[in-house]
Amino acid sequence: MKEKIEFELNGKKVNVELDKSQTLLWVLRTYFNLTGTKYGCGEGYCGACTVLINNEAVRSCATKMGEVAGKSVVTIEGLAKGDVLHPVQKAFVEHDALQCGYCTPGMIMNAVGLLNQNPNPSREDIIWGMEDNLCRCGAHNRIIDAIQTAAGEINGGK
């Protein structure tokens, strides 16, 4: 049954008329044309679809719209402030921490979620915080380095 669902998306109030059982990933991609959030596995195993809900990294492929109502959702498109990249985005560029780039938005959103919870993570914390985000090209070590750099920048207030 369709009903009106209101939530905040990348800082703006939005609403859609949909069945509550529909999936956030596809609603973002199909109804809002926010295609930076990727489908990778559809079952929460790979992390390509990661977004922030109330500042926490969440798998959008395993999130129903009913759970999103009234909450704040941030996707990769909502992370930069205008032309100014978020420190994690900037660090990914500086460390060349990507190849095909398909897992990258999910990696970045998961990293931002991790830093929201733990602003000063050790290398081990980063590894285990990122463990369930999969990358087939093998950019892992650069991603870890990028997250450490971003953490330093956020903490240093640069």
Next chain:
Amino acid sequence: MDELKDYKEYLKTHVPGVKRRDFFKWMGGGIYVFFSVGKALDLLAADGDQYGRGGVSDDFNAFVRIKEDGKITCFVGKIDMGQGAITSFPQMVADELDVAYEKVEMVLGDTDLCPWDMGTFGSMSVRILGPTLRAAAAEARAVLLELGSEKLGIPVDQLSVKDGVIFIKNNSKKKVTYQELAKGKKIERHMEQKPALKDYSELKVMGTPKFHQDALDKVTGKALYSGDIRMPGMVYARILRPPSHAASLVSVDTSEAEKVEGVQVVRDGDLVAALHEDSEMAGKARSLFKAKFSIEEEKDIRNDNMFNYLLKNAPDGNSNINEGDLSTGKGQSFVVFENEYHDGYVAHSPMEPHTALAYMEGDKMIVRAGTQTPFPAKSNIARALGMEEEKVRVQPPFLGGGFGGKSAHQQAIEAALLAKLTKKPVMVDWNRKEEFFFDEFRPAAIVKVNSGIDSNGKITFWDYHVYYAGDRGAETMYDVPHQKRTVYGRGWTAPGIHPFGTGAWRAPGNSTNVFAREVQVDIMAAKAGIDPVEFRLKNLTDKRAIDVLEAVAEMADWKPAKSPRGRGFGVAIGSDAGTYVAHIIQVEVNKQTGEVKVLKIWCAQEMGFCVNPQGSTIQMEGCINMGLGYALKEIVEFDGGKVKTSNFDTYEIPRFSWIPEIHTKILQRNEPPQGGGEPAIICMGAVISNAIYDATKARLFEMAMTPERVLKALKKD
């Protein structure tokens, strides 16, 4: 070099005479320089083969445009799937044309704009197309110099170029820019002769590290992959799938599916699809299909009997190397070794599953497909749709990984068929289960090696039999007086044998062959009581192999000792796509659980002249990380044509916690650039197996080296 054999076959039936397309009609003015594929093939003719060159003489393989606004655009039929061709191509063009690297933009893989290309695989972008592209840019520079000479009234030999400005050598104030020269011009030049490329000493952009050009779009979510393209009225297709590759459709009842609001069910023979503008609704409708399939005969091959099955059904062998006399070699042996090596089926599993959007534009079918083979895709789509090839255009956007798996393009054909039937833009985006089901896996393979050493630790003979993997990487590498190589099956295909598709998986065959060779060599070294690096050096005369091995030993601060020393160090070497690699690794083995943890890895690579050291380093790291998967964990579960693996819950690809400390080194050499996308993956199985032996005395003869298999091997010792 199976790709090249395939290419030759392809050229026999497909003259890539996409004929002269009318570029000028809509591409505007400027200077265009075209370069023929035949020239590139001259460079390939290492084995004296002609590669059907007669069929391609009218066409061209790369072209460069100097636009009226001064921008340089380069059109090539390759694609970028993360390997970085989009970054290394402009480096080559910038150097030969004497323009700033930032001025060069690439148009990749568009079948209407770019010259025909067989596909992006085999680490050939820089190695094979590179010289062509450089030649086209060098010729463009020569044309511009001629025009500059006319304009300035000064002979060419008194002119110089820097950053797209032509000036008189002794008077830099008298000058003219490329932009000024291109203005109002419509000049078309075809290369007849091989132009002089710059000497290595003159290169300024090539050989310097360049970061991914597309990184900004990729970190902001702006980079568009096939599934991200939107068209008005677009629908998502969810297609009925069989339970097994051996199944055929008997009947299907779609009445329940048709009750889903807004759905359109399409049926054309065995192609049955639910289409909806909301992808989830399309999926819901598909789940309501009631289909009956029949399986006439399922092959009796499963995970637990696959090697027996494959050996029993092996095609005839073909001995393509036969030197000396094996029995003489055996007679000279102090010890002989006879071992069998196994490698299971492995999936490509790129993070982006196969996806394509197809739509009609007038009478033309446009297909935005993530594919490594846009030109073959175009031909196959045209054939499937009964359309003229000219009426099909394949435009690949970014690819979310390929690794060989996106050489197959079934999804593009499906999307085009459905778009033609419905007259709507149709998105076919496979889910992960479909991606595993239709993947053309790296074939399971068997290698049997008989070899021997004399009392001085010199290899006496080498009798090598490889089943199903092909002979890429099967070179003996070491100096062996008596050797024979027999290959059963051609390349990675064996029609009628595997219960599903098999295909080219990053460095096809090579990882399997290096596993067998380098473990066998390690076994011989241990028996001889000689340090494994020293044993290899003792049996090598190939200078490039020696160089990388010595380099990696130095990087890792290798302390010679006889294996096993209980320290978990392994070594392996190999060669792929013209490049040499050597790896040293350190592992830790948990003897209770059988879990292998790779702690550190060192890798030295010599690839001729390295165009982009940054990109190549990242490829090496990527190869090492990806290689951990096939070496340690990746197993496709199946029963005949039923692929049981359907997602990453059971198919384990490398994760952050697996990744070792990685040290890489590129040995820069002023020789033609060689491949960089694949070589560093080939040693991963062998180097880990050898390190496990060094740590535990247990020999692993089968990949993946899962904890269960490690425990089993530990019990044997």
